[in-house]
Amino acid sequence: MIEARGLTKRYGDKTAVSELNFTVQPGIVTGFLGPNGSGKSTTMRMIVGLDRPSAGSVRVGGKDYRDFAAPLCEVGALLEARSVHTGRSGYNHLLALAQTHGIPARRVAEVIELVGLQDVARKRAGGFSLGMGQRLGIASALLGDPGTLILDEPVNGLDPEGIRWIRTLLKGLAAEGRTVLVSSHLMSEMALTAEHLIVIGRGRLIADTSVADFVGRASGNVVRVRTPQADQLRDRLLSADVTVRADGGGVIEVTGLSSERIGEAAAAAGIVLHELTPQQASLEEAFMDLTYDAVEFHGGTPPGDHRPPGDQSPNSDQSPNSGPTSIGAKA
Amino acid sequence: MTTATLDAPTGGPARPPTAYHLTQRRVIRSEWTKLRSLRSTLFALLAAVVFVIGLGTLISWAQASHWSQASLRDRLTFDPTNVSLSGLFLAQLAIGVLGVLMFSGEYGTGMIRATLSAVPRRLPVLWAKVLVFGAVTFVLMTISSFVAFLAGQEVLSSQHIQTSLSQPGVLRAVIGGGLYLLVVALLGIALGALLRSTAGGIATLFGLLLVVPLIVHFLPESWSNAISPYLPSSAGQSILAVVHDPTLLSPWPGFLLFCGYAAAALAGATVVLLRRDA
Structure with missing residues (x-):
């Protein structure tokens, strides 16, 4: 569980993150959405103690990241920019990280296999493609088998097969009871991976809600209706809570009524419908x-x-x- | 991967075995792995060894072959130990650059984010780098100093101007070769952590060791004589002199002052490492 309370980060007089409050629950994948420059990466860096908050706090399982005896076994992080020395092999990179915690080389081999880097693990990381670099970053996040994972734009640079792989991996990790926070600016990706969303813009919290609710809220219950008797239907439907917009060509868009109600009203009045489609944003x-x-x-x-x-x-x-x-x- | 263990309601999967946790010793081991797994580091260390032994022997040979033409003054102030160790002055380039790269290389590539996420208290990383690179430098460069000294004396013996380890001050100067480069390494590490940039770190280190003495040299003589012995370079190099040089401090006080400079830089590095965002 990750808890941010009044989390704020200022760089000079520019505020990157402003009084964020949110809780990331274990057991599901939580998407962390926001346009570029909205403060996602800064927030993630504060979670693992790379940046110090100007005010407020962010804790993992109730503890400050710096206070963990085995940080890698608590939180695994894949940060946006690459965090690998280009001159070192992937294997030695992971080994050096593992050794700080006394994690055995056996585990290093395990995560290399898990992310599918067996063939290149002994080569210099500087020669890795973007996708291979992401896989190496994911391997280092998994090294300590942590209960919490934070991944900044993990699908960046992955091919479709890799994207599907990471989607399955993240869902699997969450299903094991882990806390998984994944940032992205790709909404379509989040729709497939995340169950819950934390949306920020300009460093402020915009929404903390389920994916379904988020979409539902924005679509505003619009139903598209195509009928040769558009005018008649409109007269039937109009009321204080209902607005109808005519698009011409026998198409109207109704706001404030479910498709069921519209269908029933049309049947009662003997109006022919050619199409009745709830619009999902x-x-x-x-x-x-x-x-x-x-x-x-x-x-x-x-x-x-x-x-x-x-x-x-x-x-x-x-x-x-x-x-x-x-x-x-x-x- | 562990399999599903959902019994812990908030903590996620099975807690890691308690054997996995941070210790200073483990961080040291990790830094050792980092050091030995970069080819550039190994090449630079090899270069330093070759510089100390090769250049020291070469210059000893040059001195021996021109001994008959040397002036009386040169003959009187001739320091066979110092001559055979002259390669140290070139080796300090390799050692200093490597020292700076200990941190600046990690900042430059982004590796520092991985390092400091694994060791969020940060200072263990600084101590581990100091210990690992310091030990490697001291051991390699002390051995190289001895080899350079012995080879140099062998060459100088053709003119019977050699000295031996049993002469006063000679052993101190030869071990001093390793000690001097050890402190150069520490200065480099500290500057890398302070400035985070390879170019800035190297420029500052060698500005301090090579350029500042030159500039001081241009000052009025009474000033330069007063300042010069206390500069990091002269203070550090006083340990390498066997024949007393009036422009240098005595060996140990000079060397201690040099250590003081490095300690001050390291103290600054701890503050910056703890305070600044990575």
Whole structure:
């Protein structure tokens, strides 16, 4: 379990991480999402004591990382930038790390096999491809068989087969009861791997919620309906809580009613439907939507283009019932 | 991998065997593995050995072959021990650079993140590097000093200007070769940890050892005479002199002062290592 309380990191007058509060639970894969520069890596570096918080704390299993007698056996970390001396072989790199804890060479061979680096382990790490480097980093994270794993962008540079491998690996590790925190800016990857999400933007917490809830919240219950009797149906559906938007060509988008209700209303009025589709925003859209204001460097696209169809007021429709509301995005 | 053990509700899988934990001794072992597993380190150490023995012998040979043309003054101040150990001055380049690289090499490649995540209290890493690289330098360079001395005296004996280990101060100077380079190594380690950059560390180390004495030399003589003996380089090299040089401190006080410089740099390194983000 990882707990951040009021976690803050300032570099000069720039605040990289601002009063983060979150808890990462064991047994599931937790995704750590945020645009580039949002403070994900800084947070992860603070977890393993490489950076010291300016205020607040982050603890693993209730303890400060520096106080562990066997840090490698508590937390395994794959940090974003490569952390390997280019002149040393992968095997010797892992061996040197293992030796600090008295972990036997047998275990080194084991993790090398686990990540599939047997053939290159005796070669200089400087010659490793990006994917091989990631695998070596994962091997060093697994070296101490730790109860907590934090991985910063682990799929970077991996081929599709490698990405699937790491997805399975992470899920397996979580299923064994470990705490697994994985950062990414690739939402699609998170949708497949993570069960829970911690979303940050500009160093602030934007959401701490399940993946399903995160997507649900952002999609705003839009249902797309195609019918030759669009006007009639609209008149039937309109009420205080329901908005209907006509796209022309017999297509309307209904917000505030489930597809079941719409179908029933249409049947009652004898209206023919050609299509009745609940619109799910993708995790990607949900993410763009929530973090747009928190992105540090924008391209030229206006915010509206990222939003799921029909979602007219993206930042006001957040229900207060799950997780923190998006304070950071607007403030 | 351990298999699923879900009985511990918050702690995750089975706790590691208690045998696995950090100790200073294990960190030392790890640093030894790091040292021996870099080819560049091994080459540089080999170079240092070759410099001490090869250059010392070569210069001894040059001195012997020109002895008949030497002036009376040169003959009177001739220090056969120092001449045979002259390769140390070149070897200090290799040792100093390696010392700086102990830390700067890790900062440059990112290895430091792995090292300090494994040893989050950090100082054990500094002590382990000091011990491992210090010991390797001292042992290798002391042996090389002896070999260079013996080979040099053998060459000088052709002109009967050799000395022997039983002469006063000679043994101290020969062991001093290893001691001097040991402290150069420690200075390098400290500067690498302080500055984190290879270029900056090397420039500072050799600026201090080679350039500062030159600059002091340009000062008015009364100033330079007053300052010069206390510079790190002259203080350290006083241990290598057998024939007394009036511009140097006496051997042991000079060497102690040199150690003081290294200790101050190491103290600075501990502060920076603990305080600054990695």
